Amino acid sequence: MQYKIATLALGTALALAAATGARADTAHPNDIRIGGYFVHFDTSASDITGPYTVPGLNTSVNNTTTLYLGYVRTLSSHFAVEFAFGWPPLTHAVGKGPAAVGSVPYNGVTIANIRWLSPTALLEYNFFAPDSRWRPFVGVGVNYTYFYDRQVTAAGAAVSGGPTSISLPASVGPAVTAGFKYRLNTRWHIVASYSVAQVNSRLTTDTAGVLRSSSVHFWPNAVVVSVGYSF
Amino acid sequence: MLKKTRGLVCAGLTVLALAGCGNNSKTATVATSTQAGTLAVDPPLRVASLTASAFAAQLGASPTGQQLLQLAGTPACGVDFYYMKYWTTAPDGKPTEVSGAMMVPTGSGAQCSGARPIVLYAHGTTSVSTYNIADITDSTNAANSESAMIAAVFAAQGYIVVAPNFEGYDISNLGYHPYVDAAVNADDMMDALTAARTALPHSFTPGTTDSGQLYVTGYSEGGYVAMATVKAMQAAGDTVTASAPASGPYALEAFGDAIFFGQVDIGSTIFSPLVTTSYQNAYGNVYKATSDIYTSTYASGIDTLLPSPDSLTQLFQSGKLPEAALFDSTTPVTGNTQLDQLLAVPTSPPYSASQAALFDAGFGTPSLVNNTYRAEYAADALTNPDQAEMTLLNGGTLTSSDVALAAQPAVGLREDFKLNDMRNGGWSPKEPMLMCGGDQDPTVFFQVNTGVMAAEWSPLVSAGLVQVLDLNGTPGGAFAPLQSAFQSTYAALVAAQGPSTAIQSYHATEAPFCMVAARDFFAQVP
Numbered sequence: 001m002q003y004k005i006a007t008l009a010l011g012t013a014l015a016l017a018a019a020t021g022a023r024a025d026t027a028h029p030n031d032i033r034i035g036g037y038f039v040h041f042d043t044s045a046s047d048i049t050g051p052y053t054v055p056g057l058n059t060s061v062n063n064t065t066t067l068y069l070g071y072v073r074t075l076s077s078h079f080a081v082e083f084a085f086g087w088p089p090l091t092h093a094v095g096k097g098p099a100a101v102g103s104v105p106y107n108g109v110t111i112a113n114i115r116w117l118s119p120t121a122l123l124e125y126n127f128f129a130p131d132s133r134w135r136p137f138v139g140v141g142v143n144y145t146y147f148y149d150r151q152v153t154a155a156g157a158a159v160s161g162g163p164t165s166i167s168l169p170a171s172v173g174p175a176v177t178a179g180f181k182y183r184l185n186t187r188w189h190i191v192a193s194y195s196v197a198q199v200n201s202r203l204t205t206d207t208a209g210v211l212r213s214s215s216v217h218f219w220p221n222a223v224v225v226s227v228g229y230s231f
Numbered sequence: 232m233l234k235k236t237r238g239l240v241c242a243g244l245t246v247l248a249l250a251g252c253g254n255n256s257k258t259a260t261v262a263t264s265t266q267a268g269t270l271a272v273d274p275p276l277r278v279a280s281l282t283a284s285a286f287a288a289q290l291g292a293s294p295t296g297q298q299l300l301q302l303a304g305t306p307a308c309g310v311d312f313y314y315m316k317y318w319t320t321a322p323d324g325k326p327t328e329v330s331g332a333m334m335v336p337t338g339s340g341a342q343c344s345g346a347r348p349i350v351l352y353a354h355g356t357t358s359v360s361t362y363n364i365a366d367i368t369d370s371t372n373a374a375n376s377e378s379a380m381i382a383a384v385f386a387a388q389g390y391i392v393v394a395p396n397f398e399g400y401d402i403s404n405l406g407y408h409p410y411v412d413a414a415v416n417a418d419d420m421m422d423a424l425t426a427a428r429t430a431l432p433h434s435f436t437p438g439t440t441d442s443g444q445l446y447v448t449g450y451s452e453g454g455y456v457a458m459a460t461v462k463a464m465q466a467a468g469d470t471v472t473a474s475a476p477a478s479g480p481y482a483l484e485a486f487g488d489a490i491f492f493g494q495v496d497i498g499s500t501i502f503s504p505l506v507t508t509s510y511q512n513a514y515g516n517v518y519k520a521t522s523d524i525y526t527s528t529y530a531s532g533i534d535t536l537l538p539s540p541d542s543l544t545q546l547f548q549s550g551k552l553p554e555a556a557l558f559d560s561t562t563p564v565t566g567n568t569q570l571d572q573l574l575a576v577p578t579s580p581p582y583s584a585s586q587a588a589l590f591d592a593g594f595g596t597p598s599l600v601n602n603t604y605r606a607e608y609a610a611d612a613l614t615n616p617d618q619a620e621m622t623l624l625n626g627g628t629l630t631s632s633d634v635a636l637a638a639q640p641a642v643g644l645r646e647d648f649k650l651n652d653m654r655n656g657g658w659s660p661k662e663p664m665l666m667c668g669g670d671q672d673p674t675v676f677f678q679v680n681t682g683v684m685a686a687e688w689s690p691l692v693s694a695g696l697v698q699v700l701d702l703n704g705t706p707g708g709a710f711a712p713l714q715s716a717f718q719s720t721y722a723a724l725v726a727a728q729g730p731s732t733a734i735q736s737y738h739a740t741e742a743p744f745c746m747v748a749a750r751d752f753f754a755q756v757p
Binding site for chain 2: 052054102103104148149150151152157165166207208209210
């Protein structure tokens with residue numbers, strides 16, 4: 001559902017960009033950027049439910065920092081499309097709930113480590129003129145997140161009751177961004193931005209055939225600082 | 232569509248050596264074999280892990296828990312509760328999946344880790360199909376108090392406990408429970424033990440191992456199953472260090488005859504459908520139609536009624552099962568004076584007032600069992616008598632020479648009782664056995680069961696290999712404190728509820744005392 005809305009938004013925006021008839025800056029239409037992603041995960045999950053499960057078991061995800069790689073293609077004097085890629089960070093899912101389940105520690109304990117492959121495509125509108133020193137921008141787009149290297153920790157296995165596998169289907173969701181570009185010269189610039197994406201999935205754990213699940217919603221709030229080169 | 236995309240991305244990234252997409256933690260292995268004794272899921276699920284103090288705190292939170300804590304002692308070890316799924320053999324010979332509990336002691340105490348003895352425990356009669364002795368966390372489960380009892384008495388004191396739920400319960404899809412079917416129940420116990428021995432090295436505490444000491448015990452139906460298990464394990468040449476069957480219906484033929492003669496026990500209306508369904512499935516000789524045995528009020532569906540997800544209260548309220556009326560209060564008139572007298576509603580004399588009152592509660596209208604069948608069974612019990620029951624009826628003393636089984640029972644149910652009677656086969660325990668019970672037990676009569684087995688094995692009793700503990704006897708010997716404790720606990724119950732209400736809980740009240748006696752007994756047999 002969100003996939004369709006996001007694509008529709010992107011498609012409409014692209015059409016609008018073409019319709020303005022603005023001339024693209026063809027001199028150096030490609031930007032490659034490298035920098036840092038500083039991500040805070042706002043997590044909202046339902047309590048974990050299933051057989052042999054006490055109520056009140058929830059999770060949060062720790063902040064993470066990773067490498068940012070981006071490619072931006074200028075479409076016109078104002079519009080651009082960005083493909084943002086964070087080097088897949090290893091995120092830590094932490095128990096949120098009672099101090100212990102029976103006598104097994106839960107609250108604040110890292111129960112799983114999961115890697116995120118989470119590229120985002122954004123259509124951005126850049127204010128002011130192409131040769132301005134400062135160019136604020138806003139953007140809207142689509143995030144795709146694929147969860148892999150899904151490993152329950154020893155503490156997670158202890159609280160689950162045995163070796164556990166995790167399923168966390170991929171997510172497609174909207175993303176928004178706002179930031180500014182500081183032009184150093186014709187080739188180099190610095191970019192800082194703040195992005196939020198919506199990542200939804202269903203967490204299901206399998207311990208000795210016992211399935212437990214929770215619906216999870218993350219809002220990765222990312223501050224990105226990067227340096228870019230145009231060509 | 233998304234799945235395909237993910238696959239492509241994964242493949243692409245793997246090529247770029249950016250990410251390995253398949254390094255995910257795994258769950259337990261499901262066994263492909265269905266051979267009896269196979270652990271179906273390895274390692275089994277640990278349902279709960281409690282330290283000694285956490286377990287003590289949990290028990291201390293309720294009045295019954297506090298009583299158990301006092302009797303069993305403060306937990307010396309923590310307990311890890313595991314839920315095992317394993318394979319056993321159904322009465323038709325096919326593999327069937329069942330479940331049970333494995334409780335492993337934990338903690339730093341000397342008795343809590345390393346090589347530990349195993350207690351193989353058989354649970355008592357339950358009518359509830361969702362019974363699961365592994366789920367200590369579910370206070371609404373019918374097994375919860377029994378689970379707490381064996382955890383507190385045994386696991387928290389350093390014994391590894393293995394306790395099957397039995398065929399017909401929890402995940403078992405058998406559709407009925409092979410009640411007091413000696414061979415099937417013993418196999419279930421032995422298969423649970425095999426599965427637990429497979430599970431133990433894969434537990435959260437692999438340093439806790441099987442010392443090789445094996446103690447077999449159980450209560451009520453479980454006492455019967457425990458004895459049947461000892462018999463089967465001895466026959467198979469398996470090690471049994473010692474056993475403590477408690478309050479079980481060991482002498483099934485004598486006990487059945489006593490009931491049909493009018494000495495109706497508490498719980499008879501639950502035991503009857505369980506027994507007839509079990510034996511009808513095993514031998515096909517109990518009835519041609521359920522109406523052969525049961526009255527028209529109850530016959531329809533009685534063979535699929537138990538075990539039930541519904542509680543007993545719900546079953547009684549829905550009119551599917553009478554609470555106590557086993558036999559019609561208008562008793563059969565056959566023309567045989569002796570038989571008619573035996574079939575009459577019990578009076579005092581010849582019984583004591585309290586005995587007569589107890590038995591009379593088993594008569595009413597409508598009744599569960601019809602008069603035609605009752606007369607037929609009782610007639611056979613007179614014509615082809617169980618010698619032990621005749622000895623008791625005539626007020627004689629049970630000795631090893633007057634407790635024989637009937638030579639040739641002619642009623643299907645009696646034949647099946649004889650087959651599964653623990654006197655069958657002329658066997659006797661080779662290792663120490665303690666038979667605990669209470670002589671006023673109104674649910675599983677003491678004299679006709681424990682008394683008969685003790686008489687059957689009187690040379691062993693004299694030699695001290697088999698011991699009898701009557702919790703209601705004059706306190707004496709090693710178990711005197713337990714006897715006194717039981718008697719004062721029961722007296723308090725009588726004072727609080729009155730004798731006719733208290734008697735309903737006599738059988739259940741005995742249980743933890745017999746289990747602590749078992750533990751004390753096992754400690755003496757290394």
